[in-house]
Amino acid sequence: MVHTCVVAGCRNRRIPGTSLSFYRFPRDPDRKQRWIAAVNREGWLPNDGSRLCSTHFISGKQVKNPRSPDYVPSVFTSAPLSPESEIKEETAAFEISDKQEAQVEAANALLFLQGQGRSVVDQRLSQVDHDVAQSASSSSSSDNGEESEPVSSDSKDRGGKPGKRSAAEPDNYEDMLKFLKKENRALRESVDKMSLSETSFRNDAEKVRFYTGLPNYFVFETVMWLLAPHMNGTKNMVKLSMFQQLLLTLMRLRLDLKNQDLAYRFGVKVGTVTRTVLRMVNVMSTTLVPTAVFWPSRAELRKNLPAALHSTYPDCAVIIDCFRVTLEKPGSEVNLLCGASAGSNTLKYMIGMAPQGVVTFVSRGSPGSVSDKSLAEGCGFLGKLLPGDVVLADKDLDIGESVAAHGALLKITGCDGGEGSEGSEGVSLTDISPERLSVRRHVERVVSMVKLRYSMLTGPVEVPFTAAERSSNIFTFDKIVQVACALNNLCISAAPLE
Template sequence: MVHTCVVAGCRNRRTPGTTLSFYRFPRDPERKQRWIAAVNREGWVPNDGSRLCSTHFISGKQVKNPRSPDYVPSVFTIAPLSPEMKEPGAFEILDKQEARVEAANALLFLQGQGTPVVAEQSQEEHPEEPQAIVDESTSSSISSDEEEEDDDKSVSDSKKGKYAQSPDAPVNYDDMLKALKKENQSLRESVEKMSLSENSLRNDAEKVKFYTGLPNYFVLETVMWLLAPHMDGMKNVKLSKFQQLLLTLMRLRLDLRNQDLAYRFGVKVGTVIRTVHRMVNIMSSTLVPTAVFWPSRAELRKNLPAALRTSYPDCAVIIDCFTVPFEELVSRGNQQQQQQEVATSYNALKYLIGVAPQGVVTFVSRGVLGNVSDKSLAEGCGFLCKLLPGDVVLANRDLDIGESVAARQAQFKIARGSLLDEAPSEALSVQKHVERVISMVKQRYAMLAGPVESPFTAFCERTSNLSTFDKIVQVACALNNLCISAAPLE
């Protein structure tokens, strides 16, 4: 039998494929009376065929616990009719109409023809199998527990969908199980490919390069191995150590916003900010000293490129300055505070970078306000202390540090001015060398292109004269050194 909900104004009907559940009225007199009162149909008494659909319960189903709010139906979105609108015998007429519709539906389905008759509304046609309806009527007639949910929909649903079978064919559950396992495995593989996990990056060098800037998973794993012992004190139950490193590298590599990373990793924005700052501090103290260092003179001469071996065999470093704009003016100490008025017209951080002739970064200064002269920057960042007597410092433009370099008994040479007439090819090589390295670092880690967000320009540690962004620049240079250099060793 096709049941209809007895609530006034509710037209929910149990038809094949429906997800609704229909409940008998309880036999317990007290509870049954409370259900009748909740239905609120004056003078109406339920019979054995009366049903109440699951939409009138808060959780979508009845609960037998008297303390539960769903012990009695309480969801009635349709307001009851006012006494003025009620007509004598209106509900009796409605019951008769519903009984006729149910009888017609039962007859049509038992004969295996037609579709359910729907009163007062048109429904989309869904042809069903006669066997399913026979099973439904049989299961509903056998059930004797007044509070047991009608389970006929499970019978009909098993005969529909992707694994539907004809009424007379036996169901092969082994084949269905194999198909479901295969589908489950396919879905797992799809989810794994879309996720940002170790397994999804392990055999995909292009994915590693896109998200981290590193050439392959082996290099990424090496960085993780180096940093892992220093991450033990980081309390973060949401993200694993690998995810914390990956999140930070994605922040540097793609310059993604904090909210974007929070959505990707399923954490809060505050967690993203704390993770980035902590990982940058760890990489600054662990990775930078390992990857960015000043090589010995013997190593420099041993691996000097042929383009410079004849002209400048004592070349120790090729230097240049670059700037990164920031969002707002920041205070960088007493010396910069005195120049604050001049700096307001040039909101940028200035860095001195030194590159070995082989193409790896060997020195990077802390950032100062962009209006500071090259000489002041070189003398204040510790670069001159790296030079040895007889070293040659090359640059492709005049940085006004010749006297400072000479004070260390070293030589400062401007490659573009001294080599154009003698060896244009060598001059071009030196001229583009540092620019190419700086360009590689900025392209590999988009965060260095700026503008820098103000939280990164503040000093995070009182004992350090480096801001978080200063550390980010150094970390980016260290990571760049782990990749292929601008001038590979010969």
């Protein structure tokens, strides 16, 4: 069946060989009414056979996204005028052309910002130029009874007759096209650089490190590949791609951005951000943590011992630290489940790291009032020590006796403690040998590494992340700490293997 465009003055028809598309009027009443208003034919209503051709859309096709300029047709030339109005049309034609060119340029930029567009400036400018020339030709023909010469000198390429044109006009037209193309490319590059898209991260390792803490896009992509089989159930629950879900979660851990900030950046609601982070933390807790956080064998530890410890502590098995995290709301569910007083507002963790800087142990959170000794004896850390192991710490921890009971030895390297587990008076830097000083700096660097890499571990912890699973009483923030440690192990260690 041959369809003809219903727009007044448009002679486009669906014939063999045409590259145009012809669209039915939408079934949605509101959108259909907007199409009818755009066609602007007084007293006319479409029927089942009514069609609108693709030349009346900025991008050359209709778009079903209500935010797109092509949700409703918007490219129209003036309808045929009465004889007494034709003289006015000739002088106004070029003003219409200027307005349409400005509309095309603005709409095309909007399309690119929405990620839907393509370079249609050249096509639309050619179409506008052709319509203006055709309108001027028709007007002149009505007055003189014969065809006049077209306005555009390149209309011969479009099937018209060659005409005359001023010498300056082609140069200006070409210059305008070059300027628009250059501006378009600059706009696209600027948008791509500012966007949080896969393309912008794939070619920028520094951007990956800043936003995620991971060393490069290859590691990020590997993590996404490992998590993908466990994320299939989330596709219909969140209006974010797998890439966006993982990126949003890592940005939350890495930069400690507020949920409202992330909601603006990703164009979603605050509740969506919270649910996405909680869901992704659960997925990473069950997939990454068991494989990335583990206690290595003694042979493996000695094989890769950093140079700073070779001569001083060759039997070093672990570097430990205890740190506290403030809760945003005192007396939260965390403290109630821990049996702490309602006024307590901190969680305490013990973390163990191999001499190379890889996290090998992390405890569950305990109320901040718990002593070091109680935390060490209750979290399972002591059970991993072997007789003869050396445990290093950069501050005095009250676990020397507990460690000794398992045949191991605790050594304090920081300035607030001596070289033994008893925590004697401080030692000045001038009294420490270069080897001991090297050990102290290495331990300090390892201890601070995880918290510096993932700022969310510094607190305060927001209420949505202090909830606990009723079945296991595991706090969400415990999982966050474990996931941060697992991600840390995917990065370059404090002491690269030799």
